[in-house]
Amino acid sequence: MDEKKLLKVFQETQKEIMDVDELSQYMEKEKIMRTALWLSGKKLVDIIENKESIAVLTEEGNRVLEKGLPERRIAKYLKENNLNSIPIKDLKNILDKDEINAALGNLKKKGIAKIEKGNIVFETLDYEDEEEILLAKIKENPHLNSYNEKERKIIENLKKRGFLKIDEEVERKIKLTEKGKEYIKNPIEIKEEITQLTREDIIGGRWREAYIRPYDVKIPVEEVYPAKMHPLTRIIKEIKEVLISMGFKEIKSPIVETEFWNFDVLFEPQDHPAREMQDTFFLKYPTEGDVPEDLLRKVKDIHEDGTINGLKISEGWKYKFDENVSKRTVLRTHTTASSIRYLASLSDEEKEKPHKVFCIGRVFRNEAIDYKHLPEFYQCEGIIMDDNVTFDNLIGILKEFLNRLGFEKVRFRPAYFPFTEPSLEAEVYLEGKGWLELLGAGMFRPEVLEPLGIKKPVLAWGIGFSRLAMLKLGLTDIRDLHKNDLDWLKRV
DSSP states (O other): OHHHHHHHHHHHHTOSEEEHHHHTTTSOHHHHHHHHHHHHHTTSEEEEEEEEEEEEEOHHHHHHHHHOOHHHHHHHHHHHTTOSEEEGGGGGGTSOHHHHHHHHHHHHHTTSEEEETTEEEESOSSOOOHHHHHHHHHHHOOBGGGSOHHHHHHHHHHHHTTSEEEEEEEEEEEEEOHHHHHHTTSOOOOOOEESSOOHHHHHHTHHHHSEEOOOOTTSOOOOOOOOOOOHHHHHHHHHHHHHHHTTOEEOOOOSEEEHHHHTGGGTOOTTOGGGSTTTSOBOSSSSOOOOOHHHHHHHHHHHHHSEETTEEOSOOOOSOOOHHHHHOEEEOSOTHHHHHHHHHHOOTTGGGSOEEEEEEEEEEOOOOOBTTBOSEEEEEEEEEEOTTOOHHHHHHHHHHHHHHTTOOOEEEEEEEETTEEEEEEEEEEETTTEEEEEEEEEEEOHHHHGGGTOOSOEEEEEEEHHHHHHHHHTOSOGGGGGOOOHHHHHHO
16 A cells, blocks of 8 residues: 555656655655565565765864864964963863874864973964864865865775764655656556454454455565674584594683793794794783693793603703793783693693583784784684594594685695694695685694603694784785774674
8 A cells, every 4th residue: 555655646746756854745755665675575665765974073073173182282372371382291281182192183284383302382273174164164064075185085084083974864665667657647546555464353344345465575675684693603613513422522721821832842942033022922910820840840941951750852942941930921912822731731631531522712923913813812622632643644634624615616735833744734625715724733742741741642722813813804814804994794
């Protein structure tokens, strides 16, 4: 019935195209688009959408419009006090603390003032500011299509400064198709319709008089986005399910680690570049963590001369091991610390049994942020300990693991890691992108296992979630995983 009402509006007004506001004079606004969608499915109307960007002043933008930009307030203060310069340290008397740096930057950028020996020196206190002019103009006319390219660059800077935000307005028009024009040439009779047949309709006989509309599953409807987990959380859950189905058990370990558990036990020398501040986050508090003294002594011997309980098993690193370094605290740089902690916690009886465990958690590296690096990311680590497990077993398990994650083509190549030997890297093939490295793996070295009292071979592997998530979600920038883009989060 609503569809006929809408078509009858076109028939009576003799118009071919009308916007939603105009149509709302004849029908409830909330019904118009739903009705138009049904009619477009019948090829009787087209829905035309015009999107336009609108600039909206923020609370801070309105405040600036009233009191002036921070740089203007400095100039105003100087003018009122017959000055042409002011020490930077005195800006706190004029501006809020969070406005000072921005004001200094914009004074120099706009050429309004110079900074000489800690003083701000103005060329002139009576100047025109394009940002102020444009901010007032936007208050009157927020439609961005009214502004030229130069003005849009200024608007972008105003947005960065937090003075305005950009919203999107959608204007919708309903237009009759050729089929629709033919339809309205005949008189449109509006009869009562039943869209949902009820018990009362049947008992009361209303169904005999009214028109019962048939269901049409092809009618376009508005998209609905139900609540769902973040895509990264979904991938973590998927990997957990795959590993548990393969017989692994999940383990946990703390984010704050000592250098002992994060580096020393893994036979990484204390002068290794990875331990420097440009790669690792060192903590001021707590100043040091607990380290098991007996294990510390064994690890120290392995590092210094490659001996364990007096028995020489390697050459070691031949340097003076510092126990104080072992106790320093860091944010863990890998989840391998979880695997090592787990192996160290096993009793003599448990060391005789096979073990398959994994850990998923956040790790931290002092990385410069770019399209493929973040200082914080998720990693998954797994180990298998059993009699007679071999490098071939490791390759087979990893191939099965990656196949279950949806990667059909997998290959392996030799690699180097400080605490495994032999070692490998696994690559997966993606159409259009070729072979991409995804994980590293190997067998723990004797220098890692002997101090822990582990006599069985241990297979180990680690995978970075960010790379995996980017491949699965088709992303080219790792930062996109953590952005608050609701449209993207709804779609993925």
